[in-house]
Amino acid sequence: MKSKYTSTSDFLLEIGERLRERRYELHMTQAEAAELLELSLSFYGQIERGNRRLSLENVIMCRNKLMIDPTYLLTGIRPLEIGISNYLKDCPKEKRYDFEQLIKYAANLYKN
Template sequence: MGKRLRIVRIKANYTQEQFAEILGMSTAYYGKIERGEHGLSLKKLVHVYEKLNIDINYLLTGAKSSSFTVDAIIKECPVDKRYDLEQLLKYALNLAKKKEK
């Protein structure tokens, strides 16, 4: 899990210090997690998901989810643009429903 957490952190351009702060732990402890010396509790795993939207299944198993959720897409969108995105999604849904008829 630590190796995958490190990969996610680096791809997101965070330092260990920044990740540790977001997760509410010391940098030293976080470093031990990345090195596989310590693990994350279930509570911390949920915290990782809530704060950073990281797929828990990927962290635990290494399997990447092939599907995505609308919630995940909306979370990626800047807050000031979310209303517009929601309207686009509603429009797309209406188009899909019309094609079914």
């Protein structure tokens, strides 16, 4: 499978742009985001500009602290806005089994 990126710098630049978008959504400054992620302001700014890369640990930190989906952060592919897990979490215990069976049935229909 051929990558859409012509260089590593393009890839890093897009990650930085998605991180910046999320920071704007949260109404945070770079300094606030850097502190939250336990990074230096300089390093965080370089990530947003596409000059530095995030470690795996920092990707997980972004997920936990900024609530940004790692798949979206790295690829730009957005997850479903409302996941099945959210419905399951909010489902009353007495109806959870029925809900799980419904999801399994739907998944089987989708496969066929």
